[in-house]
Amino acid sequence: MTDQKPLLSVRDLQVYFHLDEGIVKSVDGVSFDAYKGQVLGIVGESGCGKSVTMKSILRIVEPPGRIMGGQVLLSKRDHPDEYLDLTAMNEKGKEIRAVRGGEIALIPQEPMAAFSPVHTIGNQIMEAIMLHCNVNKNEAREICVQSLKSVGMSMPEKRVDSYSWQLSGGLRQRAIIAMAIAGNPRLLVADEPTTAIDVTTQAQILRLLKDLQRQREMSILFITHDLGVIAQMAQYVVVMYLGRVMEKGPVDAIFHNPKHPYTQALLRSIPSAQKTTKTKLPTITGSIPHPFNKPKGCPFHPRCIDAIKGKCDVELPVEYIVGDQQFASCFRYEKNEVNNR
Amino acid sequence: MTQKKGSSSKQNEFTMIADKENAEEFSSSASEEKVSVASNWKLVWWRYRKNRLAVISLFLLFFVLTIIIFPDFYANQYSEKTNAREAYIPIQKIHFFKDGKVDLWAEKLVGKRNMKTLAMEWVSDPAQSVDVQFFGKGFQWKFLFWNTERHLLVPADASTRIFILGSDRMGRDQWSRLMYATKTSLTVGMVSVLISVLLGVLLGGISGYFGGTADMIIQRLIEILNSVPYVPIWMAMTAALPRNWSSEQRFFAITVILSLLGWTTLGREVRGKFLSIREEDYVLAAELIGCSKFRIIANHMVPTFLSHIIATGTLMIPQMIVNETSLSFLGLGLRPPAISYGVMLQEAQNVKTMAQAPWLMIPGLVVVIAVLMFNLAGDGLRDAADPYSK
């Protein structure tokens, strides 16, 4: 996979929110690569910056948030070796609007609120199609019906004219996915797509996403706080905490051989069906600090059992290579080679 | 809210700001604790204080309240003192300096008859001046239990008259009349809102708390009242008042008439609040420990939205003031000898009169200012009324 050029490369991304009370560094130096045909999982607790990362990839961070540094590089469709720098584009310009929905599409968090309640879903999907494909209204409707069919919606010809609130949660999520793939994007960004729906439907939606990804050779950027879903979906995992990447690596390595204390603690806190002893489920000690008083040094050090005094609370660790394609930003691996990419 | 509480919390705010300046050391726990122990009204005041315009308006309203209570002090002559020779006198300017020294004086106006139009024309005579003074002696009035002759601003020579805001067709002093009009108009506005609020809380409360048939009837009543144009109905109602009623009776009747249609908005709001609060656990808990219905409503439910009621009420006052002014202006509200903004504005019904004596429109300007103050204060209060939101 290393030989292949990434489809999307996020390099040292920094997104700050300038509030009256001070600056919140929501994303503070995040880097990762997404490859063609790969499902990349980003996992972290709420407030770790994963949604802001998603928004900055699409360049839809709302003020007072601003991208302060770093790059988001997207390979060109016709020349995969050449890259577009999305962070350099005008936020409201034509270029980035062609990327949104056309190259990178979003599956938003709440399927209920993601549609306007006074426009039919067909109207809203056709809009996405007409923005990116050079077609007229009738053709767009045809593509829309096809798209609804491909996400497994029955009676798509009829459902085209229904309103979002007339559909069940699962169908609504399917309609959202249909809208996302309608513009034929290369990368799907799924922001917690299954949190708002029940478990059975959740499994169906996950299967659908995986099928679509295989059929269309898309990449998926899967953002969630649910480690179970990540294990099921992703091939490569990025673990975030307080706006920084703690560890990243192939899914097996992350789950079976985690290196970073945070990842380890996170995995320990998952209830397991196999365990029979009635022990208390371990939790990570302490709580997530207030965004205004982010700790100095490694953001995890106040809660880390291995924190080295005078080191972890002072310096910010870089990424060290801890395995094949596996990196951890932790001074524990100070002697390892530094990831220069 | 007393002054003392206000100043102590001000100190706390400074420490909060200091915290904010240093984001690194910003500790949310201290301010959170302060917020969590503060009473509801304290929280409302803290939020209200942030709205500068609302604070200024509130301050001005307190000042206006003194006019309502002691209009005689602010007036400098009897409101009905007429003099045909002193009709349509323009605004007499008051100066605070003379020859570089602090000295209070008013321009002396001299009337000359325009021989073409036969109208009096008043011009300032620079050679003459009228001495005026603060807290001087004028006509006698009653301050609480004591007779006094002190007034805010009077001419030094009690036998002359000054017209700070000009005079009307009958030579009555607008400034003095405006003070009494303020008292009348604002009292009508506030009292009718008070009655509206009582009606609204009572009927809305019955509707929301008991539901069923009562709710149905009250809801239909509100719907009917809301689909009626108020002014024609008010006009018909005031026209129906017996003509031989005294000013006081008429004043009271109009206040009631205004509130009869005015309570619906509040009634609806209160009903909504009752409907949502009725389901809350603390109401259930109160019911379970055997509180009476009245106690639950008065002690547990109403306090939760009292600040809302006050905010809505404050925003209704300007409406009522405008309504009274419009009705009186049309001749169907208060009538002379009562003095209200509308009654005063009747003097300005004719374009030619207005062109000749534009100062007759000052009462209208005062209405606008009064309405603005109430609106700004009410908006501030409404935004602050729910201190737990956001």
Next chain:
Amino acid sequence: MASYIAKRLLVIPLLLLVFSIVIFFLIQAPPGDFMTTYSAILAGSGSSMDNEQLNLMRIDYGLDKPMHIQYIRWMGKLLHGDMGLSLLYMLPNTKLIGDRIGLTVLLAFFSFILSWLIAIPAGIYSATHKNSIGDYFFTVINYIGVAIPNFFLALLLMWICYDLWGLNLVGLFSPKYEMAPWSWAKVGDLLSHIWLPSLILALGGSARLTRIMRANLLDELGKPYMITGRAKGMSEWALVMKYPVRLAINPLVSTIGNYIPQLFSGSLVVATVMNLQNIGPLLLQALSMQDMYLSGSILLVYCLLAIIGTILSDMLLVWVDPRIRME
């Protein structure tokens, strides 16, 4: 939908019945009747009528009958489309009102349209440019618009126009057309006069509407569908116009029901100040002269107009919001 409209329409007669009783009670409540006022006027002008003559006239007009009989007679006539005779003008009320009803509705309609035409763009601008100079400008205008009673605004404008240009902004027609039969030229003349009272009437309403529009739109601009729209690649302008503006207008439509009665109220006062020939000044005259059937009829017409307006607004709301339509 059809059944909903039918239901609403069926309520109209019921409402009118309630109103007619209340109104009848009101108009005959003042002590004395038209004859009392009439004789007072006659006395004032030097002539007089003896009591016998007055009583004969009373019997003639049925003013001697008990209240409920008078009411039933009035209602009976109303059902046949007869609003009775104006004692003041000695003309059928139907004609008096009929002559002026068109202008009444037209004035309200124009100010309604104007207030929306002002409020929606201003609200959109304020919300999309929150805390900009333009936003503050509109906010100040709105505060003043709400604070200024519309009769006072009319007075002010009349004074300014008279003082600056010597114009007397009174009436809806130039003197030339006042008595003329309807023609295109007269319509043109009307249109050149009606905009000012419409604007005066519209200002207060549009100030309120702008505030609601701004608040609604600010709410909508934070909704998740905005993220969906942006992620689709829509331009910000197209996105704002298509979704949040459309959604923010819905609650605005639901305010029409309360706004229309207010417009008629306001038009009454402004019409009196500016001497516009609608039914407002007529009502004022009828009330002060105790011409009870004329004032009763006008009051009833006002109520009917307001009810029709409310029902139209309800239907509009059903039409614009599919969520209500499909319930």
